[in-house]
Amino acid sequence: xxxxxxxxxxxxxxxxxxxxxxxxxxxxxxxxxxxxxxxxxxxxxxxxxxxxxxxxxxxxxxxxxxxxxxxxxxxxxxxxxxxxxxxxxxxxxxxxxxxxxxxxxxxxxxxxxxxxxxxxxxxxxxxxxxxxxxxxxxxxxxxxxxxxxxxxxxxxxxxxxxxxxxxxxxxxxxxxxxxxxxx
Numbered sequence: 721x722x723x724x725x726x727x728x729x730x731x732x733x734x735x736x737x738x739x740x741x742x743x744x745x746x747x748x749x750x751x752x753x754x755x756x757x758x759x760x761x762x763x764x765x766x767x768x769x770x771x772x773x774x775x776x777x778x779x780x781x782x783x784x785x786x787x788x789x790x791x792x793x794x795x796x797x798x799x800x801x802x803x804x805x806x807x808x809x810x811x812x813x814x815x816x817x818x819x820x821x822x823x824x825x826x827x828x829x830x831x832x833x834x835x836x837x838x839x840x841x842x843x844x845x846x847x848x849x850x851x852x853x854x855x856x857x858x859x860x861x862x863x864x865x866x867x868x869x870x871x872x873x874x875x876x877x878x879x880x881x882x883x884x885x886x887x888x889x890x891x892x893x894x895x896x897x898x899x900x901x902x903x
Contacts, residue, residue: 729874730857730874731896732895738874742855754783755783756784756824758785759814760827761835763891765789765828768855787814789812789825789842794839818846819848825839825843825854826856828856830854830867830868831860840852854867860877860884861875878899
């Protein structure tokens with residue numbers, strides 16, 4: 721495999737600014753709420769949800785509860801046999817009731833929309849939220865299902881063979897977003 725050209729989409733400072741903007745938008749949309757419920761899709765959505773919760777609480781004083789979603793078993797490509805399920809390790813975990821609450825799903829990259837569809841299926845297995853919204857750091861287009869982010873850091877246009885790589889300090893030791901363009 722040859723290396724593909726890589727360009728920086730977001731520096732650490734730009735990523736931080738995007739998270740500040742997302743936190744402000746989420747906070748503004750939930751004015752008067754006692755608690756904001758964030759569910760980060762594993763693996764990179766969870767640390768982003770933790771960061772958003774910290775910023776939202778700092779901005780508004782509103783309590784945030786954060787949980788994790790492991791959507792693997794809800795993916796529609798599991799039925800094709802093309803993807804082997806990974807059992808164990810990262811699991812869905814949250815310690816709040818979704819019934820009647822407004823839930824914000826948090827993910828790093830929105831692409832086809834299939835991961836978000838899987839997250840919606842999983843959330844509905846736990847109850848019936850009042851509403852579900854989506855916050856994503858990057859939207860790269862290429863949607864296969866009609867899903868869009870309510871809160872978005874940055875939108876870029878890519879080709880299906882291109883690769884968006886989000887690096888987070890908690891997992892990778894640095895914050896950045898790069899685009900590897902397929903040749």
